[in-house]
Amino acid sequence: MAKKRTIRSIPQQRTPVGEQDPHERARNFAEVNHGYHRDDAVRESERCLFCEDPACVAGCPVGIDIPGFIRKIGEGDFRGAYQVITDTNLLPAICGRVCPQENQCEGPCAVGAALEPVAIGRLERWVGDQAIAEKWFKVPPIERNAFRIGIVGSGPAGMACAADMAKAGCDVTVYEAFHQAGGVLKYGIPDFRLPNEVVDAEIANLTALGVKFECNTLVGRLFTIEQMVTELGFDAVFIGTGAGYPRLLNIPGDALNGVLSANELLTRCNLMRARDAGHDTPMPMGRRVAVVGSGNTAMDALRVARRLGAEDVRCIYRRTEAESPARAEELHHAAEEGVQFHWLTHPIEILGDDRGNVRAVRCIRMSLGEPDDSGRRSPVPVPGSEHDLEVDLVVYAIGTNANPIIGQTSGLALDRRGYIACDDDLATSLAGVYAGGDIVTGAATVIEAMGAGRRAARSMKAYLGLRDTDVVYRDARPAAADLLFGLDPAERNFVRVRATRPPGPRPS
Amino acid sequence: MPEGSRFEIVSREDFSDATFLLEIRHPMMARAARPGQFVIVMSHEHGERIPLTLADFDRARGTITLVIQAVGKTTREMQQGCRVGDYLYGVVGPMGVPSHVAGVRKAAVVGGGLGVAPIYPQARGLKEQGAYVVGILGFRNRDLIFWEDKFRACCDELIICTDDGSAGIKGLVTEGIRRTMEVHPDLDQVVAIGPPVMMKACAEATRPAKIKTIVSLNPVMVDGTGMCGGCRVTIGQKVKFACVDGPDFDGHEVDFEDLQVRLRRYVEDEKAALERWQGQCRMDHHPN
Numbered sequence: 001m002a003k004k005r006t007i008r009s010i011p012q013q014r015t016p017v018g019e020q021d022p023h024e025r026a027r028n029f030a031e032v033n034h035g036y037h038r039d040d041a042v043r044e045s046e047r048c049l050f051c052e053d054p055a056c057v058a059g060c061p062v063g064i065d066i067p068g069f070i071r072k073i074g075e076g077d078f079r080g081a082y083q084v085i086t087d088t089n090l091l092p093a094i095c096g097r098v099c100p101q102e103n104q105c106e107g108p109c110a111v112g113a114a115l116e117p118v119a120i121g122r123l124e125r126w127v128g129d130q131a132i133a134e135k136w137f138k139v140p141p142i143e144r145n146a147f148r149i150g151i152v153g154s155g156p157a158g159m160a161c162a163a164d165m166a167k168a169g170c171d172v173t174v175y176e177a178f179h180q181a182g183g184v185l186k187y188g189i190p191d192f193r194l195p196n197e198v199v200d201a202e203i204a205n206l207t208a209l210g211v212k213f214e215c216n217t218l219v220g221r222l223f224t225i226e227q228m229v230t231e232l233g234f235d236a237v238f239i240g241t242g243a244g245y246p247r248l249l250n251i252p253g254d255a256l257n258g259v260l261s262a263n264e265l266l267t268r269c270n271l272m273r274a275r276d277a278g279h280d281t282p283m284p285m286g287r288r289v290a291v292v293g294s295g296n297t298a299m300d301a302l303r304v305a306r307r308l309g310a311e312d313v314r315c316i317y318r319r320t321e322a323e324s325p326a327r328a329e330e331l332h333h334a335a336e337e338g339v340q341f342h343w344l345t346h347p348i349e350i351l352g353d354d355r356g357n358v359r360a361v362r363c364i365r366m367s368l369g370e371p372d373d374s375g376r377r378s379p380v381p382v383p384g385s386e387h388d389l390e391v392d393l394v395v396y397a398i399g400t401n402a403n404p405i406i407g408q409t410s411g412l413a414l415d416r417r418g419y420i421a422c423d424d425d426l427a428t429s430l431a432g433v434y435a436g437g438d439i440v441t442g443a444a445t446v447i448e449a450m451g452a453g454r455r456a457a458r459s460m461k462a463y464l465g466l467r468d469t470d471v472v473y474r475d476a477r478p479a480a481a482d483l484l485f486g487l488d489p490a491e492r493n494f495v496r497v498r499a500t501r502p503p504g505p506r507p508s
Numbered sequence: 509m510p511e512g513s514r515f516e517i518v519s520r521e522d523f524s525d526a527t528f529l530l531e532i533r534h535p536m537m538a539r540a541a542r543p544g545q546f547v548i549v550m551s552h553e554h555g556e557r558i559p560l561t562l563a564d565f566d567r568a569r570g571t572i573t574l575v576i577q578a579v580g581k582t583t584r585e586m587q588q589g590c591r592v593g594d595y596l597y598g599v600v601g602p603m604g605v606p607s608h609v610a611g612v613r614k615a616a617v618v619g620g621g622l623g624v625a626p627i628y629p630q631a632r633g634l635k636e637q638g639a640y641v642v643g644i645l646g647f648r649n650r651d652l653i654f655w656e657d658k659f660r661a662c663c664d665e666l667i668i669c670t671d672d673g674s675a676g677i678k679g680l681v682t683e684g685i686r687r688t689m690e691v692h693p694d695l696d697q698v699v700a701i702g703p704p705v706m707m708k709a710c711a712e713a714t715r716p717a718k719i720k721t722i723v724s725l726n727p728v729m730v731d732g733t734g735m736c737g738g739c740r741v742t743i744g745q746k747v748k749f750a751c752v753d754g755p756d757f758d759g760h761e762v763d764f765e766d767l768q769v770r771l772r773r774y775v776e777d778e779k780a781a782l783e784r785w786q787g788q789c790r791m792d793h794h795p796n
Contacts, residue, residue: 177733179550179557179598187731216515216600218733222540246737248747255742255766257773264736272556272730280556280582281730282777356769403734404752408605 005049007114014116015044022336026306029191029275032333033097036119036126038078045073047111047118055108056120061451064088066105066120073123082131085124090163090205091156091450093132093198096125098189099447100296100327132201139208145169147464150234152219152406155183156446157240157437159206160453161460166209168457168466170235174206175217178271183242185446187271188263190300192307196270220409229432236432236460239420240453243438244403248396249292253350258358260284262291262301262397269304286393288312290361292347294319298397299330302339305395313339314389318346318366318379344368344379348386350394360388400443417442425459426452434460515599518571520592523654526578528587529563529625535570537602543633544607544724544756546626547572548732550598551586558582559729559739561626561701561755562602572599575625581781603732604755607699607722609633613640615697616688617663618710620646620681623702626724628658630699635662642692643667644684646702650675681706682713695719700759704768711759721759725750727770742766 018034019025025032036044048070056066065084072081085092101107101121109117131137147170151158154176166172180186182199207213219225219241228234246261248254265284268274272281289305291298294317306313315334317324320343324331335341342363349362365385368377402418413421413429419442420435422428428435436452438444461467519531537547546561564573578587590596607630615634619627624645634641643663647653648671659666667684668676677683681702689695698721700710707723714721727750730736734752741750742763748754 177600178731179600187735216598218600218603221545221602221604222536222600242735244733244735245749245752246735248737248740250747254747255740255763255770257769261737264730264738267730267736273554279554280781282556282774282781284773356772405733408752 005046007049007111010047010049010111011043012115014047014119015040015122017119017122022333022338025192026303026337027309029307031195032192035129036122038126041073041123041126042076044119044123045070047115048074049110051110055110056105056118059104059106059108061104061445061447062088062454064105064124069127070118070120070123073127078127078130079134079136081127082136085127086131086137089450091128091159091202092124093128094156094185094194094202095447095450096121096123096128097194097198098185098445099124100445102328104447129198132198137205137208140167142167142210143169144171145466147171147235147466148233149173149460150228150232150237151175151240152225152228152237153183153240153242153437153439154181154203154213154215155240155242155437155449156185157242157449157453157456158183158238159202160450161238161240161434161436161457162206162211162453163209164454164457165238165460166206166211168461170464170466172210173212173214173234175219176213176215177218179215180271181213181215183240187267188297188300189446190266190270190304192303193300218405220405225406225410225412225430225433229430234432235464236434238453238456238460239406239428239433239435239439240437240449240456241403241406241439242449243400243443244405245401246396247399247401249347249398251347251349253352253358256350256352256358257356258284258286258392259350259394259396262293262297262395263400265301265395266297266304269308275308283308284393286310286358286391288314288391289393289395290314290316290347290389290391291395291397292316293397293399294321294324294326294331294341295397295399296326296330298395299326299334301395301397302334303337305393306337306339310393312391314391315339315341316345316347316361316363316389317341317343319368319376320344323376342389346379346381347394351388358392358394360390361394362386362388400438402442403439406439425462426456427459427463432463515596517590517592517594517596518569520590523575524652526587527575527622527652527654528578528590529573529575530586530590531569531571531573532596532599533570534572534599537572537599538565538567538570541565541572541602541629542606543609543629545602545604546726546732546755547574547599547601547603548729549574549596551582551590552597555597556582557598557730557732559603559726559732559751561724561726563625563628565602565629572601573625575622577622580778581785584782585785600732603751605753607633607724607756609637609639612637612697614642614692614695615639615699616642616644616685616692616695618644618646618681618685618698618700618702620700620702620706621648623700623706623724625655627699627701628655628662630701631659632662634699635664640664640692642688642695644669644681644688646670646681646684646706647675648672680709682709685710685713689714689717689719697722698759699724704764704771707759707762708764711762711764715760722756723759723762724755725757725762725767726755727767728773741770 069084106117274281274283366379369380372378434456437449521529563575739750744761
């Protein structure tokens with residue numbers, strides 16, 4: 001450590017990670033990526049330049065002290081590395097697996113300018129896995145207070161918010177509509193990317209912090225948000241119900257049997273375990289499957305279909321690979337597993353047989369025209385290029401609209417698209433009620449949802465007049481937290497009580 | 509983690525060799541439930557999630573009531589296995605938009621087959637809101653009749669229809685609707701719950717007179733919270749999700765062809781599952 005590292009002195013090659021053979025893994029649900037071994041992790045840690053002004057930290061939605069934890073790995077203090085990560089992120093085993101690191105921490109990594117960037121995600125995952133295996137999680141000293149916090153939804157946003165509020169000493173209850181906690185981490189992300197045991201291990205940590213999980217509880221219908229802050233006596237509420245309501249293409253044939261949303265396919269497979277013997281949920285499976293869309297959910301659906309035995313798995317996307325929203329790694333893995341990509345192709349009709357089952361999807365070729373609002377070149381149909389692809393299952397993975405339940409059952413102000421309207425502190429139009437994650441922003445990533453959960457937790461603490469027990473107070477390490485929350489350090493202990501505001505559009 | 513296993517069965521009643529009632533303790537749901545809503549039940553940890561319309565809810569007793577027809581593997585397993593004092597693994601609800609029972613002056617509530625029980629909360633709700641309520645219930649024969657007294661208590665008139673004429677009038681519920689429309693030309697709402705063919709026939713019966721007809725749709729669901737889209741139905745050319753946009757829809761707008769096709773989606777899987785299970789039962793390897 002004595003000599004300062006330079007781009008020349010560090011190991012030039014990124015430490016590779018073992019993966020299951022593509023032919024083998026296309027038939028099982030075991031994890032694709034084996035993860036680092038100890039020696040791999042130590043070697044990779046030597047590639048970090050410990051930049052003075054680390055761009056990786058700025059790129060992380062929750063501002064993990066990345067050089068800090070990598071330094072600990074290099075020093076052999078693995079438990080210390082876990083401490084550094086969990087100062088800001090309680091769920092490293094999850095984030096290390098599912099974060100799009102290439103756009104976040106690894107994207108701006110200084111090493112990446114000349115060589116391959118430091119494999120921050122793999123290191124984070126390794127630390128997280130060590131912590132689970134070695135049971136490193138320790139309940140910090142918590143000074144209990146009398147505040148009760150209700151959290152709606154047990155996905156990444158709810159989990160992150162619950163952790164922060166429990167650490168602050170509050171009595172936290174998380175409500176989940178499904179029979180198991182974990183939200184999208186359980187029903188959405190397949191086991192070969194994120195095993196359910198990892199999610200359960202992280203949930204067990206939250207339980208150890210004193211967080212209570214109440215499953216089988218549909219908030220809005222069993223009781224309303226308003227009832228939570230009145231009759232049920234919650235001092236503050238966080239809503240992290242996630243994206244819902246899958247979009248369909250609204251083309252002829254949408255109603256046929258064999259057309260379903262990626263959410264349905266994934267839920268049946270991942271949460272309901274329809275693929276396993278002894279589980280009663282039926283699995284809609286086809287021999288030839290087409291998935292419409294090219295995001296991470298589409299990749300999950302394609303790869304699940306492959307593992308469930310589909311011989312022919314096609315991805316249909318109206319733009320090109322370059323515009324595809326899926327992570328490069330996911331696209332690569334899907335292709336390795338035998339997924340065929342039909343770029344610049346768009347379905348215009350789904351054709352059925354006389355029994356109402358899908359038999360083919362009629363597509364049209366597209367070409368790229370002028371850039372649209374999103375900055376991507378918008379696809380234009382090529383006349384006369386219609387063609388049929390013979391399939392028996394069509395899966396839509398083209399995004400979601402806002403879930404309507406909270407809107408139907410509460411007076412909370414919604415935005416134009418039906419998502420919950422929030423200010424910069426993630427406060428909703430109802431005093432003491434905060435919201436974050438996909439139900440505020442529309443579909444985003446796991447780590448962004450976690451970031452929102454933490455941001456809301458900070459606002460809730462301010463609202464309740466709680467001194468923030470977050471670790472950033474302990475030492476002079478303000479950059480990460482302050483970047484994320486955009487707070488002036490002097491304002492940290494500021495006690496604020498939000499005035500009741502009637503529902504309806506907020507004054508701008 | 510307190511997952512499931514806290515939904516106690518407090519009473520059970522068998523109406524026939526296929527139909528049985530379970531009363532489940534859930535004080536919070538008993539308080540929240542409104543007519544027209546449904547629950548999703550998971551009988552055991554490896555079970556499937558099945559949507560069931562609430563047949564009753566009793567705020568004083570703190571219970572909800574489900575009437576179940578044993579037709580597939582899960583429901584037959586429940587028929588065999590569910591005893592008073594047992595716990596169901598998961599019960600979540602009340603789900604769906606409650607029915608509009610306010611402001612109706614004269615209504616006919618129509619229940620056929622598995623729709624008889626779920627129409628009861630509507631009959632009672634309409635009565636509580638001051639409507640004149642005609643109950644029209646269809647059964648195959650007199651031996652299958654249940655809850656006649658409950659319906660009599662909240663209906664101003666009750667017409668029982670049986671396929672073989674062994675009780676009430678001989679014929680389908682549509683015959684009951686026809687007679688009601690004759691006697692009550694001022695009928696302003698019909699609510700029909702039952703198999704899709706029956707609901708379709710009811711909607712057709714009232715279409716010429718343009719009487720508002722509400723049907724309750726119960727397609728295949730997984731989560732019941734609008735997340736999977738498995739329960740999508742076509743209503744007036746638009747796709748809706750029965751779980752969060754319904755389950756009540758305007759019967760004159762519903763595309764019943766679509767609904768029936770979609771309900772057949774898992775028929776083969778269900779048949780196979782049932783056969784496997786029955787095979788297991790015969791081999792006497794089944795727990796319970």
